[in-house]
Amino acid sequence: MDSSDWGIIGHEWAVRMLQHALQAGRAGHAYLLCGPPAIGKATIALRLAQALLCDAAAAVPCLQCRSCQRIARGNHPDVRSTGLAEQGQGLKAEDAARQRDLKIDTVRGWIADLALQPYEGRRRVFIMHDAERLNDAGANALLKTLEEPPPYAMILLVANTMGDLMPTIVSRCRVLRLRPVPRATIGAALRADGMAPATAQLLAAWSDGRVGWALQMRDDPAAWQGLREQLDELIALGTAPRHAGMEWAEARAKAWRGGEHPAVIDELLRWQRWWRDVLLTQAGQGEHITHLDHADAAGQAAARFRIDEVHAFLARITRALGMLRENVNPQLVLEGLVLHRPLPR
Ligand SMILES: [Zn+2]
Numbered sequence: 560m561d562s563s564d565w566g567i568i569g570h571e572w573a574v575r576m577l578q579h580a581l582q583a584g585r586a587g588h589a590y591l592l593c594g595p596p597a598i599g600k601a602t603i604a605l606r607l608a609q610a611l612l613c614d615a616a617a618a619v620p621c622l623q624c625r626s627c628q629r630i631a632r633g634n635h636p637d638v639r640s641t642g643l644a645e646q647g648q649g650l651k652a653e654d655a656a657r658q659r660d661l662k663i664d665t666v667r668g669w670i671a672d673l674a675l676q677p678y679e680g681r682r683r684v685f686i687m688h689d690a691e692r693l694n695d696a697g698a699n700a701l702l703k704t705l706e707e708p709p710p711y712a713m714i715l716l717v718a719n720t721m722g723d724l725m726p727t728i729v730s731r732c733r734v735l736r737l738r739p740v741p742r743a744t745i746g747a748a749l750r751a752d753g754m755a756p757a758t759a760q761l762l763a764a765w766s767d768g769r770v771g772w773a774l775q776m777r778d779d780p781a782a783w784q785g786l787r788e789q790l791d792e793l794i795a796l797g798t799a800p801r802h803a804g805m806e807w808a809e810a811r812a813k814a815w816r817g818g819e820h821p822a823v824i825d826e827l828l829r830w831q832r833w834w835r836d837v838l839l840t841q842a843g844q845g846e847h848i849t850h851l852d853h854a855d856a857a858g859q860a861a862a863r864f865r866i867d868e869v870h871a872f873l874a875r876i877t878r879a880l881g882m883l884r885e886n887v888n889p890q891l892v893l894e895g896l897v898l899h900r901p902l903p904r
Contacts, residue, residue, distance in 0.1 A: 565606040566622055568748040568770045569740030570599055576735075577603075581610055581618035587733040589705055589714040591690070593721045594737030597771035601688060603737070604715045605630060608638045608684040611713060616681075626680065636678040641669040642688025642717075653818030661689060666697040670704050673712050682711050690716040691723040698725045705731040739768020749777060764851045767832065786829065787852070793830045794856050797864075797900055804900065808893035815889040823889075824880060831876040833857075834869055834901070841866045868901035875899055 565574050580586040590607070592600040609620030609627045612635065620627050629635040646665045647655030669685065677683050693701065705728060708714060716732060718724060746763035748770075750756055754777065762783070766773035776783040796807055815823045836848035840861040848857055879896045883889055 563619070565603075565610070565620055567599060567602055567606060569744045570603060570737055573603060573735050573737060574606075577607055577610070578618055586611075586713070588708045588712065589716070589732040591716045591718065591721070591724070591729060591732035591734045592737060593691075593718045593734065595739060595769065596719055597769040597775070598737055598739055599770045600717045600737055601686075602771070603735070604686050604717055607713070607715060608635075608686065611682045611684060612637060612680040635680075637680045637683045638686065639669060639672050639683070640686040640688065641665055642686075643692060644688070656818045656820055658692075660692045660694040661687075661697050662694065663696040663700060666693065666700045670700060673704060673709060677711050682713055684713045684715065686715045686717065688717045689719075690728075691718040691720050693724070693728075698728060702727055702731070740770050741768070742766075745770055745773050749773065752777070761851055764849055767849055789826060790829060790833060790850060790853065793826070793833055794853065794860070796830075796897070797860060801898075804897035805894060808897045809890065811893050812890040815883065815893075820883075823883070827876055827880055831873060834873050834876070837861050837864065838866065838869050838873065841869065863903050864901040865904050872899065872901045 564571065565578075567574055577586070592603055594600055606620050609622065609630045610618055612626045612630060613620050614624035614626050615621045622628075622631075626635060630638050633640070641661070643655075643658050643661065646661060647658055650658075666687075669687065673683070673685060675683070687701075702725065705714065714732075716724075716728070721729060721734070721736075742763045745766055745768070746756075746759045749759035749762060754762070762773055762776060765776070765783070765786075776786075796804060799807075811823050811826065832849045833853075836850055836853070836857045837860045839845060839848050840854075840857045845854060845857065848854060850857070875896060879892050882892045
C-alpha cells in the first residue's frame with residue numbers, strides 16, 4: 560500500500576498537518592477529531608497512533624511493520640481505546656444500543672492506564688471515541704488528565720459534534736474539524752479499488768461524503784441493496800394513505816422501544832436525504848442529489864409537492880430526531896411526523 564497519504568481517503572490537509580507536526584517534533588499532546596459519523600475520524604486516529612509507534616519511526620505509518628499491524632488489529636499494548644463500543648462489551652445488544660453516555664468508570668479505567676510508561680514504543684496513545692457522550696463526572700476526570708498529561712502520552716478524542724463537549728476540554732486540544740469528503744474523491748478511491756465506474760459514482764453519491772460508510776457498503780452489497788429497498792418504501796410513504804403512514808409509525812415506534820435506536824435514526828435520516836433530493840431537484844440542482852439512481856422519482860416528487868412544504872418537512876424530521884433523543888414518546892413523535900408529510904401542490 561502507498562503510505563504517503565497514510566492510506567486515508569480524503570482529508571489531505573489533516574494528514575499533511577499531522578505529518579508536518581510529527582516531522583518537526585511539534586505534535587501536540589491532545590487532539591480532538593470531530594465531524595459527522597463515518598467520515599474517517601477513527602481512521603485518522605488509528606493512523607496517527609501508527610505514525611507515532613511505527614517501527615520505521617519516520618513520522619509516516621508504513622502500515623506494514625509489526626507495530627502498524629498490531630495497532631490496526633487493536634492489540635498493541637501502547638494503544639488504549641475506549642468508547643461506547645468498548646463500554647458496551649458484555650452487555651446485551653439492545654442494552655448496548657441504549658447506552659446514553661460514557662460513564663465515569665469507563666473514563667477512570669482508561670485514565671488509570673495513562674500512569675504506565677510505554678511497554679514497547681516511545682509513546683503511548685489513548686483514543687477516546689464518542690467523546691461527545693462524556694457525562695459531567697467523566698468530563699471532569701478527563702479535564703484533569705488533559706491539564707497534566709505524562710510526556711509520553713498522546714490523547715486523541717474522537718467526537719461527532721463539538722458542541723456537547725466542555726469548552727475547557729476543547730481548549731486543551733488541537734482541534735481537527737473534518738468535513739465530508741468530496742464525492743469525486745470517494746468515487747476515484749472506489750474505482751482504484753476495482754469497482755465499476757458507474758457503481759463507484761453511485762455509491763460515492765449515496766455516501767454523502769462519509770468514506771467509512773462507502774467502504775462498509777462496498778464490503779457488504781446486500782446491506783446497500785437493503786437500503787435501496789428501504790428508500791423505495793420511504794418514497795412510497797410520501798403519497799401513501801393515512802392508515803399506511805400510521806402503520807409505518809407504529810412499527811418504528813415499536814423498534815425504538817425495542818432498543819433499535821440506530822436503525823430508526825438512520826431511516827429518518829434516509830427519509831430526510833430523500834426530501835433534500837426533492838428540494839435540490841426543485842431548485843434545479845438535480846446533479847447534486849444523494850440518490851442518483853432515483854433521479855426520476857425525485858423529479859416526479861419535485862413536480863408534485865410544494866417547495867415550502869418540503870422545506871418545512873425537512874425541519875420537522877430534524878425536530879423529530881431531537882425529540883426521540885430526548886425520550887419523548889416515540890409513537891407520538893413518529894405519528895406526528897407522518898401526519899405532516901408534505902402536501903401536494
Ligand atoms: Zn509501521
